[in-house]
Amino acid sequence: MNHPSLRILSKAYIGKPVYSASLAVFRVVFGLMIFGSTIRFWLKGWIDELYIQPTYFFHYYGFEWVQPLGQYTYALFALCGSSALLFVLGWWYRIASVLLFVSFTYIELMDKTNYLNHYYFVSLVLFLMIWLPANCNFSIDSIRKPFIQNRYIPRWTIGSIRLMMGILYVYAGLAKLNSDWLVQAMPLRLWLPAQNDTPLIGSLFNHVWIAYLFSWFATVYDLTIPFFLLNRRTRPYAYMAVVVFHILTSILFPIGMFPYVMIVSALVFFDSADADRLLMKLKTIFTSLPVVLHNSVYSFGRMWQRGVLILFAGFFALQVVLPWRYLLYDGELFWTEEGYRFSWRVMLMEKMGYAQFVVKDGVTGEKIAVNNNEFLTRNQEKMMATQSDFILQYAQILKAHYTKQGMRNPEVYATIYVGLNGRQSRLYADTSVNLANEKDGLKQKTWLMPFNDTIYGL
Numbered sequence: 001m002n003h004p005s006l007r008i009l010s011k012a013y014i015g016k017p018v019y020s021a022s023l024a025v026f027r028v029v030f031g032l033m034i035f036g037s038t039i040r041f042w043l044k045g046w047i048d049e050l051y052i053q054p055t056y057f058f059h060y061y062g063f064e065w066v067q068p069l070g071q072y073t074y075a076l077f078a079l080c081g082s083s084a085l086l087f088v089l090g091w092w093y094r095i096a097s098v099l100l101f102v103s104f105t106y107i108e109l110m111d112k113t114n115y116l117n118h119y120y121f122v123s124l125v126l127f128l129m130i131w132l133p134a135n136c137n138f139s140i141d142s143i144r145k146p147f148i149q150n151r152y153i154p155r156w157t158i159g160s161i162r163l164m165m166g167i168l169y170v171y172a173g174l175a176k177l178n179s180d181w182l183v184q185a186m187p188l189r190l191w192l193p194a195q196n197d198t199p200l201i202g203s204l205f206n207h208v209w210i211a212y213l214f215s216w217f218a219t220v221y222d223l224t225i226p227f228f229l230l231n232r233r234t235r236p237y238a239y240m241a242v243v244v245f246h247i248l249t250s251i252l253f254p255i256g257m258f259p260y261v262m263i264v265s266a267l268v269f270f271d272s273a274d275a276d277r278l279l280m281k282l283k284t285i286f287t288s289l290p291v292v293l294h295n296s297v298y299s300f301g302r303m304w305q306r307g308v309l310i311l312f313a314g315f316f317a318l319q320v321v322l323p324w325r326y327l328l329y330d331g332e333l334f335w336t337e338e339g340y341r342f343s344w345r346v347m348l349m350e351k352m353g354y355a356q357f358v359v360k361d362g363v364t365g366e367k368i369a370v371n372n373n374e375f376l377t378r379n380q381e382k383m384m385a386t387q388s389d390f391i392l393q394y395a396q397i398l399k400a401h402y403t404k405q406g407m408r409n410p411e412v413y414a415t416i417y418v419g420l421n422g423r424q425s426r427l428y429a430d431t432s433v434n435l436a437n438e439k440d441g442l443k444q445k446t447w448l449m450p451f452n453d454t455i456y457g458l
Contacts, residue, residue, distance in 0.1 A: 066106060176215070359398055
């Protein structure tokens, strides 16, 4: 960055001081949301249901080493919740942020059956927060170590969180630019009538035009909302739209904490001066609060800041490129789902499958029809029946199981039918392929049957 114009840009925009209160407030609300989610999982019994009861777990490719912990999973959730609380308080913040990122991400990597876009988003934001000075204001650390107190931070620190939010929204909008979503209003034409008992507005969901309205509005919303949030004049109205949009989706669809994650995270777009005024007002009421009053600017140190900026540049380059990896594969993305995860494709499909497996003794030819319920939970079976990498992992589970039962060179064959966005179910996998010999990986899965239809768009 030796060119004079680049140095000016860096100092005037990227490095321009903004109030540290914005990052501090984001730390508090984001951490409280994670803490609350951890308690919610515990109280609803989901820890046992999702991470202890299953006999088998489906691993992400490359993360097979992340193994379930059995009863120690409670300790992992306790670590996640306690580090989230320390994160909120800004107490031993750097250690707390690392522990929170590691524990939260480990939980999500234990079984990809439980993959949700907002879990992925939380992990990414937590990774960014490790490197940011979110404890230089409104934190216990700033009391313990007064030398870290700073009322101002470089603009790029808060800008990195905004950029992550922007990538999520824009890619979610681009993913909706497809013929099923815009031309057929699928899958909302299937989902909305099921919500016709919703008070006040339920009767509207029986009308097809409502599904089209929702589909088109959601597309425009995703593609434009980060830009309206960035603009000072439109920000209040944009945030109202964020709240209304996500509360409505929360009411209509069972998508967990995602709407609240987005409502809380969108607060990061507000002017840092607003957050500073909020903390100052709180300081006048609760005088003991660790709110920084003196006008000092946080400094990373030249080498440290350069290292972090290089790390963030690589991080965001990956986030921009990763959603496009599906272009490396032939076939319809919604059908094969090769390159589908980690690309911010939110609520685009209604996909139902039926899978029947047969295991054959490679020597005697004896065949055994598999009862999937003996191996998988209901949710695992639902995910497995429509996703190719799950199918392959399940085939390996069956191969290992029947080998232990004394079967020689077991072969695994599957008859799988899948329906996508209201289409009639069709054969998903080649019934003649021994799936026990197929390996999961990044290569094209040639045993998938062709979709024989076209979904236009990105």
